[in-house]
Amino acid sequence: MRIGHVRRRRASRAALTALTAAVVLPMAATAFAAGQQAGTILPALDTEPVADGAPSSSVIHLITGHEVHVTTTPAGEYQVSVPGTPDGAPAADLQVRAEEAPGQAPALVADPAGTVRLVDEGRVDPHLFDLSYLIEHGYTGAPTPVTVYFNGAVGVADVSARAEALPGSEPVPGTVTEDRATVTVAAGSGETFWDAVTEDPDDQPYAPRELADGVAAITLDGAARPDAVEPNATVPTARLTIRVHGSQDQSRWYHRPGTRSIAPQGWATAYAEFYLSSVTGLGGATRALASGGEGCADPSCVVRDVVVDLPEGTWFLDGHAVEFKDSRGGYTWFVEPEVVVDGDTTIDLYVDDATWIEPDTPRPTELAHLAVTKQRIRPDGTRFTNLHFLAGDGLTTGMWLAPTRWPATTGAFNALLTQQRQQPRISMAVTQPKVGLDLRTEYGPKLVAEDYLAAEGDTFELVDVGAGSPADFSRIDARGKLALVAPFNAVTGCATEPELYERAADAGVVALVFDPHDDYFIDAGRCYAAQSGAPGGLPDLSVTAENAADLRDLLERDRVMVEVDSPRNQRMEYVYTLAQHFYGGIPDDIDQTVTDRDLTVRESRLHDTAGLGSWTGSAQFGPVISLESVARTDVMNIIGGSLFDNLGIADESVNLTEYIGPVSPDIIWTRGWQTERAKEDSGATVLEAPSRRGEHWFTSPRAIGPAESTGWCSFCRAGDVLYSFGERTPGAEPQHTAGTVTMPDGVLTDSVGDVIPASTVNRVRAYVLPAQSRQYTLTGSDSSGNEYEWTFTSGTAGDNRPPGVTCIPELYFAAPCGEPVPMIYLRHVTPVDIENTAAAGTRHTVEIVAFHQAPGAPQINRPSVQVSFDGGTTWHDTRVLKGTRGGWQVRFTVPPLARTNGFVALRTAADDVEGNSTIQTLWEAYALR
Numbered sequence: 001m002r003i004g005h006v007r008r009r010r011a012s013r014a015a016l017t018a019l020t021a022a023v024v025l026p027m028a029a030t031a032f033a034a035g036q037q038a039g040t041i042l043p044a045l046d047t048e049p050v051a052d053g054a055p056s057s058s059v060i061h062l063i064t065g066h067e068v069h070v071t072t073t074p075a076g077e078y079q080v081s082v083p084g085t086p087d088g089a090p091a092a093d094l095q096v097r098a099e100e101a102p103g104q105a106p107a108l109v110a111d112p113a114g115t116v117r118l119v120d121e122g123r124v125d126p127h128l129f130d131l132s133y134l135i136e137h138g139y140t141g142a143p144t145p146v147t148v149y150f151n152g153a154v155g156v157a158d159v160s161a162r163a164e165a166l167p168g169s170e171p172v173p174g175t176v177t178e179d180r181a182t183v184t185v186a187a188g189s190g191e192t193f194w195d196a197v198t199e200d201p202d203d204q205p206y207a208p209r210e211l212a213d214g215v216a217a218i219t220l221d222g223a224a225r226p227d228a229v230e231p232n233a234t235v236p237t238a239r240l241t242i243r244v245h246g247s248q249d250q251s252r253w254y255h256r257p258g259t260r261s262i263a264p265q266g267w268a269t270a271y272a273e274f275y276l277s278s279v280t281g282l283g284g285a286t287r288a289l290a291s292g293g294e295g296c297a298d299p300s301c302v303v304r305d306v307v308v309d310l311p312e313g314t315w316f317l318d319g320h321a322v323e324f325k326d327s328r329g330g331y332t333w334f335v336e337p338e339v340v341v342d343g344d345t346t347i348d349l350y351v352d353d354a355t356w357i358e359p360d361t362p363r364p365t366e367l368a369h370l371a372v373t374k375q376r377i378r379p380d381g382t383r384f385t386n387l388h389f390l391a392g393d394g395l396t397t398g399m400w401l402a403p404t405r406w407p408a409t410t411g412a413f414n415a416l417l418t419q420q421r422q423q424p425r426i427s428m429a430v431t432q433p434k435v436g437l438d439l440r441t442e443y444g445p446k447l448v449a450e451d452y453l454a455a456e457g458d459t460f461e462l463v464d465v466g467a468g469s470p471a472d473f474s475r476i477d478a479r480g481k482l483a484l485v486a487p488f489n490a491v492t493g494c495a496t497e498p499e500l501y502e503r504a505a506d507a508g509v510v511a512l513v514f515d516p517h518d519d520y521f522i523d524a525g526r527c528y529a530a531q532s533g534a535p536g537g538l539p540d541l542s543v544t545a546e547n548a549a550d551l552r553d554l555l556e557r558d559r560v561m562v563e564v565d566s567p568r569n570q571r572m573e574y575v576y577t578l579a580q581h582f583y584g585g586i587p588d589d590i591d592q593t594v595t596d597r598d599l600t601v602r603e604s605r606l607h608d609t610a611g612l613g614s615w616t617g618s619a620q621f622g623p624v625i626s627l628e629s630v631a632r633t634d635v636m637n638i639i640g641g642s643l644f645d646n647l648g649i650a651d652e653s654v655n656l657t658e659y660i661g662p663v664s665p666d667i668i669w670t671r672g673w674q675t676e677r678a679k680e681d682s683g684a685t686v687l688e689a690p691s692r693r694g695e696h697w698f699t700s701p702r703a704i705g706p707a708e709s710t711g712w713c714s715f716c717r718a719g720d721v722l723y724s725f726g727e728r729t730p731g732a733e734p735q736h737t738a739g740t741v742t743m744p745d746g747v748l749t750d751s752v753g754d755v756i757p758a759s760t761v762n763r764v765r766a767y768v769l770p771a772q773s774r775q776y777t778l779t780g781s782d783s784s785g786n787e788y789e790w791t792f793t794s795g796t797a798g799d800n801r802p803p804g805v806t807c808i809p810e811l812y813f814a815a816p817c818g819e820p821v822p823m824i825y826l827r828h829v830t831p832v833d834i835e836n837t838a839a840a841g842t843r844h845t846v847e848i849v850a851f852h853q854a855p856g857a858p859q860i861n862r863p864s865v866q867v868s869f870d871g872g873t874t875w876h877d878t879r880v881l882k883g884t885r886g887g888w889q890v891r892f893t894v895p896p897l898a899r900t901n902g903f904v905a906l907r908t909a910a911d912d913v914e915g916n917s918t919i920q921t922l923w924e925a926y927a928l929r
Contacts, residue, residue, distance in 0.1 A: 058140040063128055063218075064112040065191025066094050070131060080108070080131075080387065095275065095318075096131070099384040108132045113273060114209040116289045118198070123211055125219035139220070143184035145172060148197060149217040149225050153179055162214065168192030175222065182222050208273075208291045237309040240339070241346040242290055244272045244321045246302035249352070272306050274319030277376065277384050279338065280410055288315075302351075314410065315339045316376045318386045321351055332400040333388065335374055335586050337413035339406055349402065357417065358398030359592035361659075362599070365421035365576055367397050377412040404585025413584055421576040426541060428513075430554065431459055432561035437550060439543045439562070460510055462560045464552060468500045468512075479508030482562055484551055486515035501538050511539040511564070515548035574657040599659045603694040606654035607730075607836045655834060696732040700836045700926035701906070704782055705729040705825030706805075706853045707737050713807040714825075714853055715778075717769070717797040718818030722748075724758065724765040725808060728782070731828045734849070743788075746780030762809045771796040775915075778823075787921040793914070794821040802855050820853040824860060824910050824918040827851070829885065830926045837929040838904070840897035849887035850910045863910035865890045869900040872923065875907065894928065902928055 060068045070080050080096055095111045108131040118124040127133050134140060148166065153159045156176050163171045163181035168189035175182035185193045197218060198209040211218070217225045273291040290308035304321075317336040332351045339347060357370075375385045407413070430437040461481045466472040468485040483504055504512055543551070554560050580590065706714040706727045714726030724746055728738045748756040748767050751774060756767050769776070773795030781787050800819035801807065809815035829847040831838045838844060850860045866875040867890070876892065883889035894904065903924040911917035 058135050059187075060110075060131055060134050060140050061144060061185075061187040061190055062110060062112060063144060063146055063185050063190045064115060064194045065189075066110065066112055067187075068094075068096070068110055068131060070108075070135060094388075096387040097275070097385060098387075099277075100382070111275070114198075114200070114291075116273075116275075117208040117291065118211065120289060123217050125217075125223055127220045127223065128218070141187070143170070143186040144190075145182055145184050145221040146193075147175070147180055147182045147219045147222045148215060149180045149219075151214050151216045153214075166193060167196050168194075179216075180225075236311065238312050238341050239344045240276075240290070240308050240310060240315075240341050241344075242272070242274060242306040242308075242317070243346060243348045244304045244306065245348060245350045245352070246304065246321065246323050247351045272304055272319065272321040274306060274308075274317050274334070275386060276308065276310065276315045276317050276339075277386075278311075279314040279316055279376065279378055290319075310341065312341050312343070315341060316374075316384075316413075318374055320388070321349070323351065330400065332402055333372060334402045335372075335404055335415060336406050337376060337404060337408035337585050338410070347405075349405070351400075351402070354400035354402040355588075355590045356398055357401050357419075357590060357592060359419070359421070359576075359578055359594050361421065361576055361594050362596045363574070364424055364427075366424050368420040368422050368575075370399060370419045371417075372399075372401065373416045373418070375414045376408070377414075379411045401586060401590070403588040407585035415582040415586060417580045417582070417590075419576075419578040421578060423574055427565045428541070428543070429563050429565075430551075430560060431563050433554065433558050435554065437547075437554075439547045439551075441541050441543060459561050459563045462513070462551065462555070462562045464555050465504075465507075468503065470503060473503050473507045478504070480510060481508075482511055482513050482564075483507070483509045484513045484515060484548065484555075486548065501540075505538050509538065511541060514540060514542040516542050516545055573655075574659065576659045594659075602658045602660060604654070604656045604658060604697060605694065605834050606656070606697045607699045607832060607834055695736075697736060698730045698738055698836075699732040699832055700730070700830060701786075701828050701922045701924075702728045702730045702738045702784070703786065703826055703828065703920060703922060704741055704743075704788060705827060705851075706820075708734040708827075708851055708853075711737050711805060712740055713801045713805045713817055713820060715823055716801065716807055716818040716820050717794055718799065718809060718816040720769050720771055720796050721761050721818070722767045722769055722794065722821065723761070723807070723809065723818070724748075724767065724778075729825070729827055731830055734827065741782055743778075743780035743782070746778055748776055748778050751775040762815050764808055769794065785923055787923075789919045790823045790916075791918070792822050792824075792916045797821075802853065805853070822852055822854060822857050822912070822914070822916045824850055824852060824912060824916055826863075826908055826910065826918070826920055827887075828906065828922070828925065830904075832926050835929075837927045838894075840894050840900055840928040843891060843893045844904070845889060845891050846906065847883040847885055847887055847889050848908060849883075849885055852912075858912040858914040858916065860910055860912045863888060863908050866907040867892050868905040868907070869895055869903075869928075871901040871903070872905055872921075897928055900928055904928065 058070045060070065062068065068080065094113065096108065097111060098108050100107075109126075110129045110131055112129070115124065115129065119126050119129065128144075128146070146169070148163065150159055150162055153162065156178055159178065159181050160171070160176045163169075163176065163183055166183060168191070169183035169185045172182040172184060183193075197212050197215050199212050200209060219225060271292065273289070276288040276290065278286045288308050288310045290306045292306065315338075317334070317339045320331050320333045323330050323332070332354045334349050336347075336349075339345075358367075359365075371388060373385060373387045375383060377383045401417070424441065426441050428439040428441050430439070462484055463476050463478050463481050465476060465478060465483045465485050467487050468483075485500070485504075487500060501512070551560060576594075578594070704714075704726050706712055707729060712725070712727050713723075716723055716725075725740065725742055728741050730736050730738045742765050744765070746758070746765075748758070750756060756769065756776070758765055758767055760766065761768070773793060775791065775793045777789065777791045779787075779789045797819045799816045801817050802820070805817075805820075807817040810817040827849040829849070831844050831846070846865075848863060848865060850863055852858075852860070862880055865878045865880055865888075867878055868875050878890040878892055881889045881891075894900065904926055905921070905923050906925045907919070907921045909917070909919045
């Protein structure tokens with residue numbers, strides 16, 4: 001998919017080092033995450049761990065109208081994603097940044113465009129955009145309480161009237177004083193409220209905002225009014241002039257209906273905003289903002305100077321230029337890791353240097369998520385990360401990214417460009433007359449499957465209803481047909497008043513197909529949003545202006561039939577996960593050609609009924625780097641994006657093809673699934689070298705036990721503390737996990753039968769044991785009723801966990817992780833289909849793998865296995881043979897379904913050469929059909 005006649009710079013094939021989709025931030029250790037949505041990964045806050053291991057998600061509704069999703073994974077990491085705003089606007093006007101000093105938790109902050117100056121000047125409370133603070137103090141999901149301070153108020157009644165008049169908010173009773181009142185801003189109302197309490201100077205979109213007339217300050221939840229910040233006169237400053245050279249080549253811009261011109265002949269380069277963070281040599285400030293900019297009076301001027309005063313030294317610059325000309329515009333992103341300010345300095349940035357980022361893929365794709373993450377590591381080890389989002393909401397198919405002119409020479413710089421691309425959710429093609437015309441479709445951001453055409457592959461006749469007036473509809477029979485409509489408004493380009501939808505619904509139209517008049521941008525998004533109250537939720541789509549002209553040409557000669565295919569109504573069959581790592585700076589040439597030869601193709605089957613939908617995630621880790629000036633050598637380069645795709649599946653299991661690649665040998669992949677129906681079914685796998693093979697997610701049974709080489713440190717002992725915390729492992733894939741678990745009914749006894757009382761250490765259920773090595777027995781059950789008994793020997797332990805293993809005490813409480821005790825775990829590979837059932841009345845083969853988490857643990861002997869088909873009333877011994885997966889195999893014949901309780905139960909006993917043992921009973925190991 002392309003934007004109009006956008007030109008594409010070709011390059012030599014720079015290596016796409018890995019492919020995934022979306023977003024990321026810094027990380028302090030080699031941990032992994034099962035990613036939900038386009039994700040930024042950070043060490044988590046000092047909060048209570050999630051007992052069952054399900055990801056803990058928060059949705060923060062900023063008072064600017066932006067929605068930020070933050071997920072805390074079982075591994076104690078953050079993932080951040082930003083969808084489009086409720087009106088379909090892009091998330092490109094939002095930056096999320098994090099800063100982290102060695103040994104300290106990072107601060108995670110959102111910076112919507114135009115807000116930073118108000119915060120820096122002390123007129124808006126920084127807590128309103130501090131994501132870490134908002135999560136920690138519970139300002140998620142519910143309406144946000146905001147205190148507005150007023151200028152020139154004449155008493156309590158006047159303040160009360162002003163507060164009640166603020167749109168998008170509700171006054172909080174009892175909070176009114178002579179100069180302020182607290183209101184609540186509901187989810188979805190932030191943009192309306194923000195537009196009421198602030199204003200755009202000179203009516204410039206995305207420019208730094210000012211407080212509205214009569215508003216003095218804004219704080220969170222009745223907090224004290226912030227003090228205006230005085231310039232720090234003790235730090236000598238120099239003037240940095242950032243000269244942005246724009247372009248008048250409108251072929252590189254897309255149409256933005258509804259965007260007012262900045263002037264009758266608006267400047268081509270309208271606005272620029274840059275975040276500057278210190279790298280070295282500073283005597284005070286560590287962050288600065290340069291925005292707005294002065295242009296020349298000539299309407300054809302493309303140069304805009306953005307000026308900022310800051311201390312001399314080396315700065316990291318990250319930002320964008322916004323270009324508008326009439327109703328067309330676009331963003332260009334600039335990343336400069338090392339700008340030296342030595343006295344008054346001028347630097348030049350050129351929009352026309354930018355590369356268009358939109359990959360060519362072997363099969364049709366559309367953009368779902370796009371983001372660029374930049375991490376700058378100072379010589380002292382402090383790291384800060386900036387993250388820009390471009391939501392896949394139909395507003396763009398790619399981005400312009402300028403190459404770095406001043407790469408990093410001190411410390412390190414890492415960037416990650418991540419994209420999620422997927423098959424088009426709605427496709428249209430002309431089937432009569434047979435002209436092979438595939439239409440590029442666009443649809444609104446509020447797309448849900450049931451709003452669109454009911455059946456996959458339906459074919460409808462297309463009729464032209466002109467501008468959609470009553471006379472247009474009266475002259476043609478549109479019942480049961482697609483209606484090509486070309487409303488026009490000189491300002492918006494598309495008039496979508498509710499009456500248009502009412503007329504179409506009354507005429508029996510199946511769906512409206514909009515002619516946007518302009519190929520720079522096809523905008524069904526606004527059309528859809530404008531008709532939220534229309535009868536029957538009538539679907540609408542757009543095609544390109546060129547497509548619309550072709551359709552009218554065909555209609556003049558013949559009857560036109562259009563096939564509308566909506567795999568979204570069934571399932572998402574494939575996705576691409578694309579990512580590129582850049583070190584030192586953004587290169588001059590970025591090749592975006594992806595072929596089948598480049599790709600790792602993985603077929604994934606989800607053995608679970610998806611219910612409300614599923615998500616899948618992918619993340620990558622770059623190689624470990626070492627900085628000469630930093631004592632630490634464990635700095636992770638960058639952790640790559642997380643793919644999110646709500647598969648929109650209703651009561652169906654998932655079979656998904658994922659295209660990943662090209663894959664560099666130094667990239668470690670982490671991938672995960674979760675179903676909405678069963679939140680505990682989160683999973684992760686680490687793939688050091690992704691291969692072309694299938695995966696089977698969440699096959700039954702799911703027994704307590706860690707992934708075989710990575711994941712959580714299950715039942716680990718740190719010093720004299722044994723943590724009663726592990727993972728649930730599904731059967732077929734040794735690297736998959738299905739959530740973390742505790743054993744609340746677990747009973748630990750020593751060798752003479754004395755019970756060791758459970759306690760809470762670092763907020764986790766644990767047992768405090770004597771330092772001497774002794775034998776213990778742990779018995780208990782999991783949430784599925786499966787029963788476990790482990791006998792093992794343990795003494796005081798140091799921090800000797802296996803490579804790649806993480807633990808709650810370390811991530812949450814900076815406590816030693818410890819090492820696994822020699823408990824024996826079992827993994828079962830069962831003959832289930834994608835619905836997690838196996839046929840009764842047939843012969844079954846089950847493979848059982850017994851393992852320790854700790855490497856170098858004692859050899860495990862051949863287990864004994866019993867099977868039951870009546871819920872344990874009768875048990876049958878089995879013959880245990882050598883298996884094909886490094887384990888053992890048992891075969892047995894299952895009676896007809898009527899002679900069973902509908903399940904196979906397994907009881908397995910195993911021990912090792914040093915006397916550690918286990919007996920595990922899985923009462924409903926897998927279902928029969």
